[in-house]
Amino acid sequence: MKLDVNALGTFYRMAREGAGLAAGRLTHMLGVETQLGVTKLNFMRGEEIRHDFDDSTEKVGVRVKLTGAIEGYSIVVFERESALQVVETLLSEAGPDAAVDADVTDVDAFDEMTESAATEVGHIMNSGFIDGWADVLEAVIDVSTPEFVEGQTAEPFFGDIDEAPSDDDLALLFQSRIETVGTEVGFNHYLLPKRESMSRLLERLRTSDGIEYDKLEGFDRMAERGAKEVAETATTLTGIDTSVEIRRLNFVSLEAIPEQVANETLVGAAFEFDGLPSGYLLFLFDEESAHEIVDAMVPMAVDEDEDGFGEMGTSAIKELGNIMASGFLDGWANVLDTTIDHSTPEFIHDIGAAAVDPVIIQLGENQDFAFVFDTIVVADGREFDCQVYAIPDESDLERALNNLEVDRIEETPTTAEFQEVDNT
Amino acid sequence: MKTYGTEPGAPTPVQVGISELAISDGDDTLKSYGLGSCLAIALYDPKTGIGGLAHAMLPDGDAAENSDRKPGKYADTAIRALLRRMVEQGAHYTDVEAKIAGGSDMFEFESFGEGVGQRNVAAAKAELEKLGVPLEAEDVGGDYGRTVEFTPGTGTLIVKSSNSDNGVTKL
Known part of the structure; x- marks a missing residue:
């Protein structure tokens, strides 16, 4: 198939x-x-x-x-x-x-x-x-x-x-x-x-050669490894115990991606990455979580203005984003047996959808749909709600997957565990 | 996001999602959330109160295959589609005026080249000029997001920006 x-x-x-x-x-x-x-x-x-x-x-x-x-x-x-x-x-x-x-x-x-x-x-x-x-x-x-x-x-x-x-x-x-x-x-x-x-x-x-369905296993393994790396990095850097709540691979029209993002002011970091595949990676926190993270990373920092993050806060979020991005993409590169480089972080403090639309516009020049690696990382009992959107260039992704040896996928173990979250 | 309504003139503002466009008249409001590099294009005829809002994503529809099916996706085809639908509703072509907002450049990524937001703004301006529609006001560019609300009856375009220096602008 x-x-x-x-x-x-x-x-x-x-x-x-x-x-x-x-x-x-x-x-x-x-x-x-x-x-x-x-x-x-x-x-x-x-x-x-x-x-x-x-x-x-x-x-x-x-x-x-x-x-x-x-x-x-x-x-x-x-x-x-x-x-x-x-x-x-x-x-x-x-x-x-x-x-x-x-x-x-x-x-x-x-x-x-x-x-x-x-x-x-x-x-x-x-x-x-x-x-x-x-x-x-x-x-x-x-x-x-x-x-x-x-x-x-x-x-x-x-x-x-x-x-x-x-x-x-x-x-x-x-x-x-x-x-x-x-x-x-x-x-x-x-x-x-x-x-x-x-x-x-x-x-x-189907109108093209396409991808062998079994290779989607590789997708899933990428999503899993990437998500796991993000949670581990976040825990190491902030001291907040985090885990992967949701990770999934969606296929959606580009226009639907910003609709999916919360219609509120979010804080985070955006990256472009280059390799096979290339694409964009965004980490988005709600404002409360972002403040909690800044407090955890730089306890001495004082917010310069009430709703801003100041220089210290901004650089803390960028640093966390940078290390999470490396972890995430290393997870991918490991599954795909390749290297993927990423840009320096761009700080985001804006309406969620506004941070995502430049990315879909850029991809929209050549594609109508995208595979979105959608991940949510949470912490038990503390405010830490991180949405990760990884949106690879479609043709790159197809090539990357086609290069993937299915046997290799089997060797990369699945280890993700889901944490129960108290919604009350 | 598409709303399947029952009563005409329902009080909820009509949401114009990415690549969509909508026509209305009078006090009905049309709203687009979270524009980054996307561009909100508002056209209205002050005499009849007929107007419309498009939430365009890309500059050039003439070069794209699917612009017939999705005219709202591209700045140039969105303007033409808005204009055509407004005239069908009774607006006078020669009275129509335009306001635009959005088209910011949020990130300085290498792959973005000269800026995706700027390209949208330039394409909209070129198309308006070609069609002889005067651009009455604009709030474009920068590196922050915007939410817009347009009332065709008055031609008012309210722009809420996430940049605390700008706050709410009435165009």
């Missing part, structure tokens, strides 16, 4: 199109404005998918099995509160009689009526996605009857699915988020395609 950027681009369009239709239908159904969050193609291990789900919040989902042009499962997942709110809106829209029973948010369990209403909503959303994909693929996708699923972990959602990847398998996952405007209702959508079906589609959509 081989994939290329054109095939992945079609998948991405499929996901966007589907999410658009699903959002439109939710609007129609509930009479509220909805908006699309970020749509991503993630390459994730089964272990990471499970970790993602395992955030001890109650979730409900609606799952359908797909056959035809795409085989696999399409699952709409709501946080339980969101689902109840949606059901309440829906039932109160249904008329005054239904509205009497519509105060369901206090109920502990889904009763028959709320369950069937939630299933209905989930099914309409699933159908929206699937119709969007079918449009893009110009093919027929058949859908099973919807199944209502409830639980805190991945087990009830994916546990009984044969297609679900085992802990070490790398799966392609379609992920979208839709939110209603002005309220807290949001849901995530997952498409888990069957490997053979994916392979057939990739074959059909």
Whole structure:
């Protein structure tokens, strides 16, 4: 099985199109404005998918099995509160009689009526996605009857699915988020395609030689090594005990990358790197974390002005960024058996999206999509929230991966451990 | 980010994401967040109150294959698409005025050459001049990000910059 950027681009369009239709239908159904969050193609291990789900919040989902042009499962997942709110809106829209029973948010369990209403909503959303994909693929996708699923972990959602990847398998996952405007209702959508079906589609959509799917293993190993180096470096330099909370490889349209960055003032360092691959690397902290880091690194430093970082603070962030960048790229170079150089750090203290857009503009001259190595490093009990974006030049990355010997990947061990984070 | 709305004239400002453009009139506001080297291009007809905002990412759409599908992505095609859609809505070509903001150069990377922000600003100015649309005001360049909010009815472009010296500018 081989994939290329054109095939992945079609998948991405499929996901966007589907999410658009699903959002439109939710609007129609509930009479509220909805908006699309970020749509991503993630390459994730089964272990990471499970970790993602395992955030001890109650979730409900609606799952359908797909056959035809795409085989696999399409699952709409709501946080339980969101689902109840949606059901309440829906039932109160249904008329005054239904509205009497519509105060369901206090109920502990889904009763028959709320369950069937939630299933209905989930099914309409699933159908929206699937119709969007079918449009893009110009093919027929058949859908099973919807199944209502409830639980805190991945087990009830994916546990009984044969297609679900085992802990070490790398799966392609379609992920979208839709939110209603002005309220807290949001849901995530997952498409888990069957490997053979994916392979057939990739074959059909591919327009170049592309990359052997198994080499994506190398991607994942790069992401893992890079992330691990960053966390270790940060711990050594700041004395704050940090660990990798999330690391994943996304395939997204360039425009979607700044949308993903928090719409607030962030602090950090940016680099360009050169080698095979070349590209850009950004470390972004929220302001609170940045202050904490500066305090940890240079305890004697006094901020020159209230919201600034002063000369000492700026150089501390740049120094930390510089060493983290070296660690990250060394991790990559090690997996790829090459050397990657990086520039001196550029200090960032700005709106998050504004720091990312110059990079996507530069890459946008030659590519529409990018693989983004997306990493979040956190500390237990202290403010340390670091987002790492590594965005390599697409053609370089393809060459780097093609040069990669799959046997070598096997020799580089996986050692990353995920830390449980208390979200309360 | 695209919003799937139900009622026209809903009070939430319409968000114009990267590579997107939107047309509106009256007191509706159009908003673009976190412009770095991207350029916000606001066109409006003061007489009819019809206007639009584009959040362009690259300078030259004529040289790109997909500018038909995504006119908002490029400064030149975004200006033409805005103008065309405004005229379709009833704006008068000869009355249309322009304001631009953004196009900063955040980083001095070797690969960036003369500056990605500057290229966007230059392309927008050249296209406006070619079409005879006067540039009424601009807040461009520098090395900091901006968020803009545009009200077509009044032609007001509010620019919030992250640089504490500049704060909020009303164009």
